[in-house]
Amino acid sequence: MKHLFTLLLFIPLFGFSQMALEQQLDSISTSDEATSFLKENKPKQGKLFTFNKEKHKTRLANDLFNLSKGGKKVIRTDFKKTYYKVIDKAEVDYIKFNIIVIDASKTTVEEAIEKRDKVLAQYKEGYRFKDLAKHYSTGRTAKKGGDTGWIKAGEMSAAFDEVAFNENHAIDDIFSIDDIENKKYYLAVKTENKTPIEEIVVLKFSENIE
Structure with a gap:
């Protein structure tokens, strides 16, 4: 019973941390802000990528190109939740x-x-x-x-x-x-x-x- 009570206490805290992280991600709008975010939040778990429509033909890349600037995609497994946010979009x-x-x-x-x-x-x-x-x-x-x-x-x-x-x-x-x-x-x-x-x-x- 004690373990169950501890678990019930932990779940709201975990949900709150998830919400706080998503709010942080939603507030990022530039590459400089993204770089600062990575320095402050376990940089080994994050990275900035540049996708080129001619070079990157994966399903993930296609999904990301279909998002607008500021759009976000979340992939969840049993052990990990991965966020992809489009910081900038342009023709080069x-x-x-x-x-x-x-x-x-x-x-x-x-x-x-x-x-x-x-x-x-x-x-x-x-x-x-x-x-x-x-x-x-x-x-x-x-x-x-x-x-x-x-x-x-x-x-x-x-x-x-x-x-x-x-x-x-x-x-x-x-x-x-x-x-x-x-x-x-x-x-x-x-x-x-x-x-x-x-x-x-x-x-x-x-x-x-x-």
């Missing part, structure tokens, strides 16, 4: 490139540029860019033939953005980028024009159910 410009990265960190700049010129000459002779990327590129996209997928300004270096995003390149134009600060020398081909893609910033927070 993305472009696709194929790139070859020549790393000058373990060689001289002159040797890196000479190697890039050699690759460019082979491309002009008719070699496929993706084959050259697989053979010569030191970047993480090499195995995919240099394909970056959809990327936005800020994902690469400032030097890359300055040339690739801010200059007017036509589809299939090949151009070079010198990222002197990071000792990387690129050959790049734009494969898709600038395209607005819907993107959402989502706050995820999980709470154990005891």
Whole structure:
């Protein structure tokens, strides 16, 4: 009987804590507020995610894209309750490139540029860019033939953005980028024009159910 009484006392307290948490989540409207919330409330149980409509095709992502800004989805299991709140929603410009990265960190700049010129000459002779990327590129996209997928300004270096995003390149134009600060020398081909893609910033927070 004593244990039952203790349990009955605990249930309202648990319900109150759940309500307080939901009220906190409802009050969050910016990424800065979400970051502060995570710092104050067990950051290991929460995270801010960015979902891109072209990159993320899961059922969860689809459900979240169907929510309006400020919308919330709750998934409950026997042991955990997970909240997903859409903090921001916008269309962001993305472009696709194929790139070859020549790393000058373990060689001289002159040797890196000479190697890039050699690759460019082979491309002009008719070699496929993706084959050259697989053979010569030191970047993480090499195995995919240099394909970056959809990327936005800020994902690469400032030097890359300055040339690739801010200059007017036509589809299939090949151009070079010198990222002197990071000792990387690129050959790049734009494969898709600038395209607005819907993107959402989502706050995820999980709470154990005891």
